[in-house]
Amino acid sequence: MAEIRVNPTRMEMKKLQSRYTTARRGHKLLKDKRDELMKQFLEVVREDKALRERVEKALELYYKGFSVASASANPKMLEESLICPKKEGKLEVTYKNMMSVTVPEFSYSEAESEEAAAQSFNYGLAFTSGDLDVSLRELGGILEDLVRMAELEKQAQLLAEEIEKTRRRVNALEYIMMPQYLAAIKTIKMKLDENERGNTTRLMKVKDMMLEEQRRAGKEVQEEEEE
Amino acid sequence: MYKIGIIGDRDSVLGFMALGFAVHEIQNGEDAGKKISELVKSGEYAVIFITEDLALVTEEERAKYKDMPLPAITVIPSSKGSRGYGMANIKSAVERAVGADILFKDSE
Numbered sequence: 271m272a273e274i275r276v277n278p279t280r281m282e283m284k285k286l287q288s289r290y291t292t293a294r295r296g297h298k299l300l301k302d303k304r305d306e307l308m309k310q311f312l313e314v315v316r317e318d319k320a321l322r323e324r325v326e327k328a329l330e331l332y333y334k335g336f337s338v339a340s341a342s343a344n345p346k347m348l349e350e351s352l353i354c355p356k357k358e359g360k361l362e363v364t365y366k367n368m369m370s371v372t373v374p375e376f377s378y379s380e381a382e383s384e385e386a387a388a389q390s391f392n393y394g395l396a397f398t399s400g401d402l403d404v405s406l407r408e409l410g411g412i413l414e415d416l417v418r419m420a421e422l423e424k425q426a427q428l429l430a431e432e433i434e435k436t437r438r439r440v441n442a443l444e445y446i447m448m449p450q451y452l453a454a455i456k457t458i459k460m461k462l463d464e465n466e467r468g469n470t471t472r473l474m475k476v477k478d479m480m481l482e483e484q485r486r487a488g489k490e491v492q493e494e495e496e497e
Numbered sequence: 498m499y500k501i502g503i504i505g506d507r508d509s510v511l512g513f514m515a516l517g518f519a520v521h522e523i524q525n526g527e528d529a530g531k532k533i534s535e536l537v538k539s540g541e542y543a544v545i546f547i548t549e550d551l552a553l554v555t556e557e558e559r560a561k562y563k564d565m566p567l568p569a570i571t572v573i574p575s576s577k578g579s580r581g582y583g584m585a586n587i588k589s590a591v592e593r594a595v596g597a598d599i600l601f602k603d604s605e
Binding site for chain 1: 498499500501508509511512513514515516543544546563564566567569571573574576578579583584586587590591593594595596600
């Protein structure tokens, strides 16, 4: 691991210590955020999975019915009968904040004109087969599910991205930044302690030397007096 | 107010016309990629459905818009039946978020 190179001073140590505390707080917060994101993500994904299973099954049924209907109809006529929709779907989009991720929410509503509401289909029944009616009704039935599925899948994608980002940050803090700070603080502390010890021994040595000198000086004075 | 678009081969998408979707009949993958970009850039679409067959060959284009809030590009099975590609998408989202597949491992 690359160490942070710092001057071994008390000032630097203070600075590093406060950075370490901040990193630790950030790490805790991000970890909580990740856990909550994960919880919401899994909820979305579970619902999405169930919904997709249902929708895919329903679509398969619809395709079967529709291919029977289109086989028995003149292709031009078929397109003609479908081309003007009876329902005019309105798709409104609102945005929701999910753990600071902006996700869209779709709400689908059908605005039917009165004239159209009077008929059950948007085409004359005389020239089309009953299969068409049945299959289209099936498709209309899963419309809301389709929109909901699109919404959930988008939410899942966006949440997945955010979780990935958050997880990277948590790991960077936990395994790189925080150990680096700790190592740097430790290095400074050891250097400072070493200096301190060096200072003490130096003082002791100096004191010894001074005592020795005094003793010698005292001896000399005595000898002189004796003379 | 937004539109719902659908991209796919004729057999798969024709019926959606009756629901009021904006139907785009596309046969090959290259056109589908262009169509996706075109629809996204127009800004009118909130949801774009695309059939599995075309989704498989337009992965690049779809990936570009994956992390944008709109539009939602959703894969649906085509008239040839589902090959499980839509499910695979959910699975890859789970793998991306969790780091491992925890939802589908029982079913395999």
